[in-house]
Amino acid sequence: xxxxxxxxxxxxxxxRSVEHDVSVVTGNQVMRAFDTDRYEVxxxxxxxxxxxxxxKPLMELKNFNDEVTxxxxxxxxxxxxxxxxxxLIINPIAGRFSKSAIKRLDVVFPAVHGTHGExxxxxxxxxxxxxxxxGCGVMASAIAxxxxxxxxVLQQSGIPxxxxxxxxxxxxxxxxxAIIKQLEAxxxxxxxxxxxxxxxxxxxxxxxxxxxxxxxxxxxxxFDRNILVEGAVADSVEINCAVMGNDDDIRASVLEQPVSWQxxxxxxxxxxxGNEGMKSADRIIPAxxxxxxxxxxxxxAIDSFKAIxxxxxxxxxxxxxxxxxxxxxxxxxxxxxxxAFYLWQEEGLSSAETVEQLVQLAQDAHAIKRQSTYNYQTxxxxxxxxxxxxxxxxxxxxxx
Numbered sequence: 001x002x003x004x005x006x007x008x009x010x011x012x013x014x015x016r017s018v019e020h021d022v023s024v025v026t027g028n029q030v031m032r033a034f035d036t037d038r039y040e041v042x043x044x045x046x047x048x049x050x051x052x053x054x055x056k057p058l059m060e061l062k063n064f065n066d067e068v069t070x071x072x073x074x075x076x077x078x079x080x081x082x083x084x085x086x087x088l089i090i091n092p093i094a095g096r097f098s099k100s101a102i103k104r105l106d107v108v109f110p111a112v113h114g115t116h117g118e119x120x121x122x123x124x125x126x127x128x129x130x131x132x133x134x135g136c137g138v139m140a141s142a143i144a145x146x147x148x149x150x151x152x153v154l155q156q157s158g159i160p161x162x163x164x165x166x167x168x169x170x171x172x173x174x175x176x177x178a179i180i181k182q183l184e185a186x187x188x189x190x191x192x193x194x195x196x197x198x199x200x201x202x203x204x205x206x207x208x209x210x211x212x213x214x215x216x217x218x219x220x221x222x223f224d225r226n227i228l229v230e231g232a233v234a235d236s237v238e239i240n241c242a243v244m245g246n247d248d249d250i251r252a253s254v255l256e257q258p259v260s261w262q263x264x265x266x267x268x269x270x271x272x273x274g275n276e277g278m279k280s281a282d283r284i285i286p287a288x289x290x291x292x293x294x295x296x297x298x299x300x301a302i303d304s305f306k307a308i309x310x311x312x313x314x315x316x317x318x319x320x321x322x323x324x325x326x327x328x329x330x331x332x333x334x335x336x337x338x339x340a341f342y343l344w345q346e347e348g349l350s351s352a353e354t355v356e357q358l359v360q361l362a363q364d365a366h367a368i369k370r371q372s373t374y375n376y377q378t379x380x381x382x383x384x385x386x387x388x389x390x391x392x393x394x395x396x397x398x399x400x
Contacts, residue, residue, distance in 0.1 A: 010047075014112065025061070044058075076091055087129075109355070207317075
């Protein structure tokens with residue numbers, strides 16, 4: 001790449017997910033963070049129905065108050081899985097008076113929250129297209145997006161997690177009384193009810209008794225086919241830690257303590273108190289913990305990231321009992337849920353420097369991937385075809 005040419009970064013946001021609006025805000029924050037003297041930012045918007053678009057009007061958050069995809073300058077687009085294109089096909093279904101165009105992308109910055117974005121599906125498309133992308137790979141994204149799988153992997157690695165029970169939507173609808181009996185035998189009230197794969201606190205319920213437990217499970221089953229129920233950790237506070245890096249070179253951020261006026265940090269507290277998403281939520285930075293406990297939590301955040309084979313960045317959320325020096329990993333948020341600009345600012349990194357480092361990590365990870373052999377040619381097909389033709393001539397049908 002010429003030193004004079006800008007790096008072309010495609011920022012994908014929106015999506016067919018209940019977290020669509022959160023993703024639009026995140027995408028806008030990411031696009032605004034880039035130094036336009038060094039990067040050409042290409043907005044790539046996925047609407048609520050799963051249709052893809054690109055164009056300069058998508059750079060402005062205020063345009064999303066109207067039907068943004070109908071604005072002049074916004075065009076249909078698809079991200080091609082073919083390595084021949086290495087980017088977007090703009091106006092892919094061209095008519096007689098128009099033609100398609102290719103926009104090559106050097107790096108993709110996924111900013112799609114939740115389903116079809118954080119769960120490994122978008123990452124899989126980018127792997128097929130052979131385009132470097134920011135954040136965790138397919139497997140790590142899929143694991144972290146599923147709270148049940150995250151617990152299983154962390155437990156296998158000896159990392160403390162909260163006691164829980166999980167079950168399917170089908171099991172709940174078939175025999176809710178049996179599920180309630182199992183929950184009350186394994187956990188104590190109050191309990192937290194969570195859809196396995198949603199984020200941004202969507203669908204999460206708090207149940208101090210059986211009545212609210214049943215109601216909360218009913219709500220959660222509208223958002224996911226699998227449900228996780230955890231026992232509440234008494235006298236605990238939430239502590240978050242961001243991590244950044246690849247392989248063994250991973251650093252942890254300063255710790256934060258989000259402040260909630262309810263039993264857990266709600267969607268409204270995360271996103272609707274200000275205009276900067278999670279940055280607008282009330283928080284204490286650095287978290288008021290002892291130096292020893294702080295370092296233990298920072299190391300556990302790094303260990304958790306390594307346990308899922310993470311790369312790029314993530315934010316690890318923990319429940320901590322400061323008076324007892326006890327903590328549990330609650331969940332791991334990969335891209336874009338992990339995009340904690342405000343935590344890295346405490347470490348001396350501006351938003352522009354943070355996205356620059358994330359792009360470099362994406363390019364580094366892609367370079368390592370390309371060291372592996374993918375083209376392995378043999379004469380297997382020719383030999384199998386030859387044997388198959390000969391075998392077909394001499395084979396007789398057998399009937400009973």
